[in-house]
Amino acid sequence: MAFNQLVIYYPNYVYNTGHTGGILAGISKLSLVGSTHLAGACCDNSGNIYVTDAFKHIVLKITDSGVVSVVGGSTGVSGNNGNATVTAANSRFNYPTGICCDKNGDLYVCDTNNNQIRRISNDKVSLVAGDSAGASGTTDGVGAIAKFNNPYGIDIDNSGNIYVADTFNHSIRKIHGGVVFTIAGLSGTTGNVPIWAQMTTAEGVQGDTARFAYPYALSCNPNGYVFISDTENHVIKRLDPAGRVRIFSGSGTRGRTLGTAKTSTYQDLKFSDFTRSNELYVVDYDESGASRIVRIDEEGVPGNVIDYSAKVTGQYLAAVVCNPAAHLFVIESEYTNIQYSSSSSSSSSSESSSSSSSSYIENWSSSSLSSASSSSSSSL
Numbered sequence: 314m315a316f317n318q319l320v321i322y323y324p325n326y327v328y329n330t331g332h333t334g335g336i337l338a339g340i341s342k343l344s345l346v347g348s349t350h351l352a353g354a355c356c357d358n359s360g361n362i363y364v365t366d367a368f369k370h371i372v373l374k375i376t377d378s379g380v381v382s383v384v385g386g387s388t389g390v391s392g393n394n395g396n397a398t399v400t401a402a403n404s405r406f407n408y409p410t411g412i413c414c415d416k417n418g419d420l421y422v423c424d425t426n427n428n429q430i431r432r433i434s435n436d437k438v439s440l441v442a443g444d445s446a447g448a449s450g451t452t453d454g455v456g457a458i459a460k461f462n463n464p465y466g467i468d469i470d471n472s473g474n475i476y477v478a479d480t481f482n483h484s485i486r487k488i489h490g491g492v493v494f495t496i497a498g499l500s501g502t503t504g505n506v507p508i509w510a511q512m513t514t515a516e517g518v519q520g521d522t523a524r525f526a527y528p529y530a531l532s533c534n535p536n537g538y539v540f541i542s543d544t545e546n547h548v549i550k551r552l553d554p555a556g557r558v559r560i561f562s563g564s565g566t567r568g569r570t571l572g573t574a575k576t577s578t579y580q581d582l583k584f585s586d587f588t589r590s591n592e593l594y595v596v597d598y599d600e601s602g603a604s605r606i607v608r609i610d611e612e613g614v615p616g617n618v619i620d621y622s623a624k625v626t627g628q629y630l631a632a633v634v635c636n637p638a639a640h641l642f643v644i645e646s647e648y649t650n651i652q653y654s655s656s657s658s659s660s661s662s663s664e665s666s667s668s669s670s671s672s673y674i675e676n677w678s679s680s681s682l683s684s685a686s687s688s689s690s691s692s693l
Contacts, residue, residue, distance in 0.1 A: 317351050319362070319375065322619065322641040351646035352410040353466075353530075353584055354632040357418050362634065362642060365409040365422065372409060372422060372433060377636075385409075385422065385433045393427045394438065395445040396457050404438035406431070407447070411467040411478070411530060411584070421475055423464045430467065430477060430488065441475070442493045451482055451500035459493035461486065462501075466530030466542070466584070476539050476552075478528040485520075485528060485541060485552060497541075497558050498525045505546045507560055509575050517551075517559025525550070530584045532593065540593055542582035549582060549595065549609065562613035569603070574613030580604070584632040589639050596630045604630040606643065619643065 350368040357363070360377040363384070371386035385401050392405025409431075411423035420433040421441065428450075429443030442459045444450065450460025464486075466478030475488040484498035497520040504524025507517055517523075526545030531552075533539050539552040540561060548563035561574065568578030580603075583596040593609040603622035607615045621630055631646040 317644075317646045319364075320643045320645055322643060351631050351644050353412040353423070354634040354642065354644050355412050355414045355420070355586075356634050356636045356642070357414045358416065358637060359418075360636045360638065362636070363412055363414060363420055364632075364644060365412050367408045367410055367425070370406045370409065372406070372412065372420065384420070384436075385431075385438055391426070393424075393429075393447050394440070396440050398437055398439040401433065401436045401438055404431075404433075410465045413468045413475075415469050415473065416471075421467055421469060423467050423477065425463050425465060428461045428463065430461070430464065430475070442488055442491070449481070451484075451495070453486075453493050453495055455492050459486075466528065468531055468533045468539070470533040470537055470539075471535060472537070476531055476533060478531045478541065480527050480529055483525045483527065485525070485531065485539070496520045496556050497523045497552050498528070503527075503545075505543070505548075505565065507558065508565055509560055512559060517553075517557045520552070520556040520558060523550070523558035529582065532585045532587055534587050534591055534593075540585065542585060542595065544581050544583070547579045547582065549579075549593075549613070562609050562615065569597075569599075569605070571607075571615045571618070577615050579607070583630070586632075586634045588635040588641070589637070594633045594635070594641065596633055598630060602629065606630065606633055 352365045352367040354362060354364045362375040364373045366373060369388050370391045371383050371388050374382050374384045385404050386406040391407040393407060394405055406424050407426035409422050410425045413421050422431045424431045427447040430441040432439050432441050440457060442456055444460050445457045448460060449462040452460040461479050462481035464477050465480040469475050477486040479486045482500045483503045484495050484500045487494045487496045499521060503526045505526060506522060506524040525543050528541050529544040530542040531539050537554040541550045541552060543550050546565055547567045548565050549561045550558055551561040552558050562577060563579050564576055566578050567580055570578045579597050580599045583598045585593060585595040587593055595607050595609060597607050598604045605621055606619040608617045609615050629646060632644040634642045
């Protein structure tokens with residue numbers, strides 16, 4: 314069985330000591346039975362956690378009392394509902410990854426292999442943007458006229474603007490009023506602009522001058538700034554409300570050293586989230602298992618780390634999310650890399666279809682939560 318779990322890190326239990334020692338006292342371990350590759354996560358205002366299971370092609374809801382249910386997709390079955398609005402039970406996804414939640418509790422999902430953005434609202438799933446047949450492309454426009462190319466990251470700001478990391482287009486897209494705009498990067502063109510040597514002003518460069526290399530994820534802070542995991546460039550870039558891009562943290566060299574905003578090095582930056590105190594937590598992934606979660610302050614300086622370098626091989630970080638009670642949730646999974654080919658996508662689908670939905674859902678009672686918490690140091 315694949316290793317997947319939801320781990321809760323309570324306040325004051327995130328230390329520089331890594332994944333051993335005192336940190337274990339603050340962990341509750343809850344097993345997600347039957348899953349294969351958990352991907353993105355988000356939290357609503359009531360404290361419910363939502364997680365995408367990329368290989369199962371579903372979206373999960375985990376209540377604050379520990380009840381798990383499927384709110385979108387059919388377990389192990391990929392598909393595409395096109396431009397139709399369907400019930401959650403009749404909806405089909407194809408490798409869903411990034412997910413976010415608006416203030417009304419509606420979910421927005423990167424339906425990655427369908428090259429679409431989908432909305433889950435009141436038990437209905439509808440198309441927000443992307444080609445109804447799932448074709449990839451770079452087109453801006455309204456709804457199904459717009460095209461994406463393997464979008465992985467998504468978030469929504471306080472004004473209801475949706476931002477998408479259009480990963481294989483190396484660009485950042487914005488959805489406002491149902492219309493898709495490319496606001497940063499040049500679609501289909503990879504690069505790394507700006508770098509620190511080009512930062513002659515605080516404003517950075519205008520959006521279409523910026524360059525990214527497989528931007529994987531992004532997070533909006535309360536002030537309307539978007540922080541982008543520029544994965545292949547090993548840096549975090551910041552997009553301001555005026556569409557200007559600047560480098561925020563990372564030297565641009567792959568590594569694991571923590572220093573200043575300019576000298577720190579990262580590996581492959583993945584999903585991220587802001588805490589209620591405006592601290593950015595980022596998953597810094599490494600395929601060897603030497604992954605970590607880094608906290609980055611408002612000046613781009615990395616600090617406290619949850620270090621997974623001592624973890625058993627096969628146990629990886631997938632996502633991190635903060636709930637309204639300021640608890641930091643970490644999604645551990647075998648989910649690791651961007652899918653770079655359609656052949657790998659096909660094999661993913663065949664693997665995920667082997668598990669039935671009846672064996673997937675598991676209820677977590679308060680007693681099991683307490684038991685998990687008390688035994689976490691030995692189980693991890």
